[in-house]
Amino acid sequence: MNISSHYKLQHFIPWTRVKIYKMLILSVIPTLLFYFLDWKWLAIPWVPVALLGTATAFISGFKNTQTYNRTWEARQIYGAIINNSRAFGIMVKDFVREDDEQSTKIHQEIIYRHFAWLTALRFQLREIKSWENVKTKSYNLEYLKYYKVPEWESILDQELKSFLSEEERQYVLSTKNRATQIIAMQSSQLKKLNEEGKISDYSYVALENQLKELYDQQGKCERIKNFPYPRQFSSINLYFTNALCLLLPLGFIGEISKMIEKFGENIIWLVVPFSVLLGWVFLVLEQIGESTENPFEGSANDIPITQISRNIEIDLREMLGEKELPPAIQPNNNILM
Template sequence: MNISSHYKLQHFIPWTRHSIIKMLILSLVPTLLFYYLGWHWLAIPWVPVALIGTATAFISGFKNTQTYNRTWEARQIYGAIINSSRTFGIMTKDFVRTENYDQDKQLQQEIIYRHFAWLTALRFQLREPKSWENVKTKNYNLNYLKYYKVPEWETKLEDELKPFLSEKELHYILSTKNRATQILAQQSDQLKKLNQQGAIADYNYVAFENQIKDLYDQQGKCERIKNFPYPRQFSSINLYFTNLLCFLIPLGFIGELSKNIEKFGEWYIWLTIPLSVLVGWIFLVLEQIGESTENPFEGNANDIPITQISRNIEIDLREMLGETDLPSAMQPQNNILL
């Protein structure tokens, strides 16, 4: 997530430079052929270009709206995880009661630390690359990674889980496929045992289990977005329409500008290049922005900051436990939070 007022041009232009180069080539070649070789048949009427441009604008607008909705839904889900985590923390602090104060503190810490483990396992799962994601497959995204680092790619899940789980539980969790799911299952199993031992009253136990269910619901919603890409048919048609339009734009400009050569001189046809680059760049950037928004957990600079959110939850819950040695909040790297 970018937390500045806007992307600076020194970052944005290099990120889109392939679009500029592409349009420069697409406009330069036909202009040279028209001017030096007299290929006047390259000039086409503007009407078909305008019709295709209108269709492309509609499909690009549709894609960007839908990909933004995916990102906004992901942020709402993690907002719900924040609320559920705080509720779970205060329930743990108030509902887990034995006759031994020290044992209470130990049990509360064990349950809340297991919740930290769930947050950690979930964010690692959400950062795993998928075949349709773009951050590691497109050069302009790979080049932009020099401005920030994805924490889940810099460390190992095992090392991150060690402070929160016992050695036996850690070994079991790492042997499973869906680690986050199994951590919540372990959480529920301990709560059941505490209820049977009388450390959690029946009514409070039901409330605890409802909270576990809510966390499962939020995890499932995250997995739905992560594992179901923006429909490929819409993504493909937007890509094809945009590229077709970019190919035709210079031919349309040649057709329009060539009508005024007698009035302004032969140099006038060379305006095809800057005008085509500008118009084509706009459509290509719209496509690129939609692409960078469609997968809100992939490790892109426009991602939901799930690492920062998880750290803030950890700080809140540690303070509920009365801890004072708190981890530091995540700091932005070049105005980017992940």
């Protein structure tokens, strides 16, 4: 997540420079052919270009709206995880009854296991899927120099050592959906505490409902992660945009060639800057939508799930009365992960 007022041009232009090169090639070649070889047939009426541009604008707007909705929903889900985590921490601390020393130990065990759930979930969400773009597009790979993805820099095995016993850690690592099994372990312990009379029936039900809420939020994250923006809409947006960029210079040649008698032959070179600028706008709209459609893929536009998880950990550690707290995640070049 970029936390500055806007992307700086020194970052944004290089990120989109391939689109500029593409439009330069598409506009310079027909202009050269028209100017030097007198290929008049390259000039086409503006009407088909305008009609295609209208269709492209609609489909680009639709894609960007829908991909933004995916990102905003992901942020809402993690907002709910924050609230549910705090509520769960308070309930664990206040509902589990035991002598002071034993109670503190149980509180810590359950809350630390919750940290393990947050850790396992963010590692699962940052796994690369075949349809994601952050490691398949050259401009995204190049932009990785401005930030780091913590889940790619560390190993889940090592991260869980701080939160789970060795037996629990080995069991969790042997499962496919680690986050799911960690919540199942939480439920098993709560059931045992209820049977031992350390949690009342009412408190047990309330805590189980909190686990259900966490499962719900995890499932919503998995839905966004595992279901891509529909490929048919992504494809037509790509095809329409490329078709428009191909026709733009020809349409501009048709329009600007009408002014040759008045301003001279050299005016035809205005085709290049106009085509590059307008084509760049549509190509960048498509690229922006592409970079927004997967909010957990590890791009600079991701939901900052690492930072959110760390803030939850700090809050819950303070509930336990701990003084040595982990540092908050800091932005790298104004990007929070």
